[in-house]
Amino acid sequence: DQQVKQNSPSLSVQEGRISILNCDYTNSMFDYFLWYKKYPAEGPTFLISISSIKDKNEDGRFTVFLNKSAKHLSLHIVPSQPGDSAVYFCAARADAGNMLTFGGGTRLMVKP
Amino acid sequence: EPEVTQTPSHQVTQMGQEVILRCVPISNHLYFYWYRQILGQKVEFLVSFYNNEISEKSEIFDDQFSVERPDGSNFTLKIRSTKLEDSAMYFCASRGQNYGYTFGSGTRLTVV
Numbered sequence: 584d585q586q587v588k589q590n591s592p593s594l595s596v597q598e599g600r601i602s603i604l605n606c607d608y609t610n611s612m613f614d615y616f617l618w619y620k621k622y623p624a625e626g627p628t629f630l631i632s633i634s635s636i637k638d639k640n641e642d643g644r645f646t647v648f649l650n651k652s653a654k655h656l657s658l659h660i661v662p663s664q665p666g667d668s669a670v671y672f673c674a675a676r677a678d679a680g681n682m683l684t685f686g687g688g689t690r691l692m693v694k695p
Numbered sequence: 696e697p698e699v700t701q702t703p704s705h706q707v708t709q710m711g712q713e714v715i716l717r718c719v720p721i722s723n724h725l726y727f728y729w730y731r732q733i734l735g736q737k738v739e740f741l742v743s744f745y746n747n748e749i750s751e752k753s754e755i756f757d758d759q760f761s762v763e764r765p766d767g768s769n770f771t772l773k774i775r776s777t778k779l780e781d782s783a784m785y786f787c788a789s790r791g792q793n794y795g796y797t798f799g800s801g802t803r804l805t806v807v
């Protein structure tokens with residue numbers, strides 16, 4: 584069941600540049616999307632989210648874009664910092680109180 | 696910042712034994728979840744719990760699994776008779792009325 588897919592298992596970016604992490608979904612019932620960051624041996628840490636009624640949400644260096652017609656969302660990190668190196672998961676939810684469906688994650692490496 | 700606390704951080708158990716994984720959700724949260732991540736795989740939903748009952752569960756959450764909120768603060772996941780394939784990181788999460796899911800740091804379960 585691949586309802587949420589992150590097609591790039593890894594991404595390497597130079598410090599100060601933009602990191603763009605992509606996520607595609609198939610379930611049109613998803614109405615809320617989240618991005619999580621995960622370090623080894625830790626739980627996922629919430630980064631930013633977006634409701635399906637919006638196409639953009641921004642929080643500091645992090646911006647999430649949602650293209651509903653393409654069933655695609657992306658996370659932009661600018662400028663990227665070495666401390667951003669982690670695995671990033673996108674997740675989606677179909678309605679209030681329900682489970683999150685996670686993508687497979689993208690490992691971001693930000694090089695100094 | 697409020698945290699979801701999980702204990703133990705690492706549990707080693709023999710196949711066929713029962714294990715109980717413990718979680719203390721954020722105190723004013725109403726929705727509780729268990730997820731797991733087998734090494735190298737996606738974070739997978741197991742079960743959600745609201746108003747003292749299971750609200751949704753996945754196919755993974757079979758009769759070997761049970762959840763309980765025995766005292767209004769702890770939220771436990773019991774695996775009745777562990778199998779080798781139950782080895783994974785188990786994450787507890789909680790959520791309030793808004794959409795903010797907070798995850799714990801996880802319990803690494805190793806079944807030998």
